[in-house]
Amino acid sequence: MKKHNFLLLLLLILTLVGCKKPVVEEEEEFKPEKIEAEHSFIVDDFSSYIKLSTNLFLEEEEIVPKHSITAFMHIVKGVNREITYYQYDWVTVDGTFDTYYKRDFSEPSRFIAQQFLPFVKVSGNEIDTISGLIKYKSKLDDVLEERVVKYKEEILKFNQSDFTNNSNHDEILNFNVYKFDFEDNDYHFKFAINFEIEAEPIHIDMQxxxxxxxxxxxxxxxxYNYATYSENYLSVSDEIVSGIVDIEEIYVKLVYIYKGNTKVITNIFNINDLVPLEEE
Structure with a gap:
């Protein structure tokens, strides 16, 4: 009898052990590292640039600038092209750091345009630097390669003394601002950069x-980081400024690197002289 009870007890213990839930290890939370990068010139098979936009909002009778960041990424050479990861860090003028990243994609993409900071108030009211890091893969000469591109851009700051010898062109390029009138009482602008050279590498930062x-x-x-083989630029969408202010002038500062030399062009556009693109 005792032997029979012992066998039942042993069977019960083995059954309970067999029913024990397996230990599932939780995936460790991904934490991106801060991007360490320098100002770069151009990448032969990959194009990536940043558009920084600002609009004005009235809050408690105070005009508040809010900022937006849009990133453009494009693998321009090879087959089986795919962006596998991207990250953007930005630091405000008072040292506040923030980051955005994406590593999960529903389908392979060789071109991505994303507005990841949609008009928000930033600490210090101004962005100081933006850094980008993009991982991608493509097949060149039947070899699938994985590459990493990273760069850092310092946002140009306004200084009235920069605008002395003003012009919107030189022998390498010209730029212009166009204004469109709608019934919403806001200002609508587009920006254009056109090159006098053909298929030559050039890096542009403009504010x-x-x-x-x-x-x-x-x-x-x-x-920023508009590094191109002399491909003209035209705003994809309007740059909109609220009609809560009366604009008198638009200041533009453009810095480009070409054949190892850095050149700065500045110009001041009077708001009353601006016309739509088709009327130029």
């Missing part, structure tokens, strides 16, 4: 500002 009739200056649109 614009508005100056109101009250002599207040606010950022408008910035274009």
């Amino acid at each position: 614009s500002w508005i100056k109101t009739k009250d002599d207040e200056v606010y950022p408008l649109m910035g274009l």
Whole structure:
């Protein structure tokens, strides 16, 4: 009898052990590392640039600038092209750090355009630097390769003394601002850069500002790491500024690197002289 009870007890213990739930290890939370990068020139098979936009909002009778960041990424050579990861870090003028990344994609993409900072107020009211890191793969000469591109851009700051010898062109390129009128009482602008050279590598950083009739200056649109083989640029969408201010002038500063030399062009556009693109 005792032997029979012992066998039943042993069977029960073995059954309970067999029913024990397996231990499932939780996936460790992904934490991106801060991007360590320098200002770069151009990448032969990959194009990536940043558009920084600013609009104005009235909050408690105070005009507040809010900023947006849009990133453009494009694998321009090879087959089986796929962006596998991207990350953007930005630091404000008072040292506040933030980051955005994406590593899960529903389908392979060789071109991505994403507005990942949609018009928000940032600490210090101004962005100081933006860094990008993109991982991608493509097959060149029947060899599938994985590559990493990273760069850092310092946002150009407004300085009235920069605008002395003004012009919107030189022997390498020209740029322009166009204004469109709609019934919403806001300002609608487009920016264009056109090259006098053909198929030659050039790196452009550009920033614009508005100056109101009250002599207040606010950022408008910035274009950074526009590294291209002389491909003209035209705004995809309008840069919109709220009609809560009266704009008098638009200041534009463009810095480009070409054949190892750095050149700066500045110009001031009077708001009354701007026309739509088709009327130029």
